Amino acid sequence: MLNTLKQLCALDGASGSEEQVRYFVTDRLSEMGLSYQEDALGSVIVEKKGARTPAQKRMVCAHMDEVALIVTDVDGEGYLRFDCVGGIDEKVLPGKAVRVNGLAGVIGAVPIHLQKAEEREGEIPLRQLRIDIGAASREEAAQRVQLGDIAYFDTPFTPLGEGRIAAKAIDDRAGVAILLALLKQPLQNDCTFVFTTQEEVGCRGAQAAAYTVAPDVALVLEATTAADNLGLPEGQRVCALGGGAVVGPMDRGTIYDRELLQLARRIAEERAIPIQQKQGVFGGNDAGQIHRSRGGVKTLALSVPCRNLHTASCVASAADIHAVYELAKGLIDAVD
Structure with missing residues (x-):
């Protein structure tokens, strides 16, 4: 997954100009033998069959664009x-x-x-x-x-210490890399995967894609601010590198589904997946548009903690990225 992330971070893809990332994604989908569709805003939608069709339609997404x-x-x-x-x-x-x-x-x-x-x-x-x-x-x-x-x-992908990396565009190429890794695995449930566009300027791709897919349940794979390196008091650090996947009850755009949040915590405990609670109410992501699509969508964000978000040199932990992958896989496969 890290090699895929390295390749993704080397690509350029501002909001509305995601072509390089989209071509990379669709090339990988073709290699996997998966069919896909592209909507008018450039999002890529993939329906992957699982062992069964769940009662609640699942959607998992990550955005391709960068600041x-x-x-x-x-x-x-x-x-x-x-x-x-x-x-x-x-x-x-x-x-x-x-x-x-x-x-x-x-x-x-x-x-x-x-x-x-x-x-x-x-x-x-x-x-x-x-x-x-x-x-x-x-x-x-x-x-x-x-x-x-x-x-x-113009920032190279650089190993930083033990198991950490620095690069541009980790937000949200980390999520894109996780989606591609999930698509390679057999699933217990049918699931629709969406690589969205224009998240950084208002989550516009997710809004259109959610209307098209019409899911009952959605997972948003993201990167979120980790302020654990700035000398702030512990309660103001949002989250920490090395602490695992980040979940929380709400941000500035979404109040997350409580049942999904409880399920995520239970799966993390059962499978020994590192997980941490987001401190405070900060930021927003594609969930803000997805959760209010059509008649409403039960939504939860799973985030990779990332220092220096929206700068030339974001810093993330490989272990945290893997934790988000494992937690997303568990939630996709969970029984309704």
């Missing part, structure tokens, strides 16, 4: 102005290496030596940042880049 930057203008000196695709903290951007149309670039800002005292203490407005692609003029830059082109973080 990125979009070129909005080119200034007179050839630098690229940009905006964010998805939620990115501007403070983490200066100095980061990016790629635009395969071209190397660096995000620049006013050097600290030239900043006023109040500028050093405050946040750097996005309008003051530029991407330098080595162009000497607007005309030269315009020959290489068009408005609307996407800039991606």
Whole structure:
């Protein structure tokens, strides 16, 4: 699964531009001999037969898109102005290496030596940042880049310590890798797998796919913020790397189904799967759209704890990814 994740994190796929990831997924599905359909928003829907057809139709999903930057203008000196695709903290951007149309670039800002005292203490407005692609003029830059082109973080997949990895786009290529691993396994129950699009800008792909699939029960495989490395009090860390799959009763978009949550805890205990309770009410994911589709869907998110979420270098644990895989498999196979 980690080798698949490494390949997925090397791909580029901003919201609405998920083609590379979608082609990777559909190639793997074809290798498995599985048929699939693509909807108008680019989500990939796969129906896999199990040993039986359950009373409640199951759907499991993960999103293919990642946060990125979009070129909005080119200034007179050839630098690229940009905006964010998805939620990115501007403070983490200066100095980061990016790629635009395969071209190397660096995000620049006013050097600290030239900043006023109040500028050093405050946040750097996005309008003051530029991407330098080595162009000497607007005309030269315009020959290489068009408005609307996407800039991606240029971060290699790197082993970090014992059993941990750092990379871009772990949110949610980890979930995509888990889905592909699950699809290789025999299942006790029929299940529909969905690789969704545009999660980072409003969970739009999941909304359309849930309407198409019309599930009774849905599992959302995600990455969630782990703030265990920031010196915060224990109750404010959300979750921790190495603590296992993350579950919780609610986030800012969804109140999760209590019966599913209890079932997840029971399966984790019976199978000795590491699991942890999400601390606090933070974030949101595709579940926010799925759970209110049609007449309503019983929904639960299973998340991989991830440090530095929505930055150039996310950090995750291989053991946590495996725990989410095992818990998802147990829930898919569970008797109604």
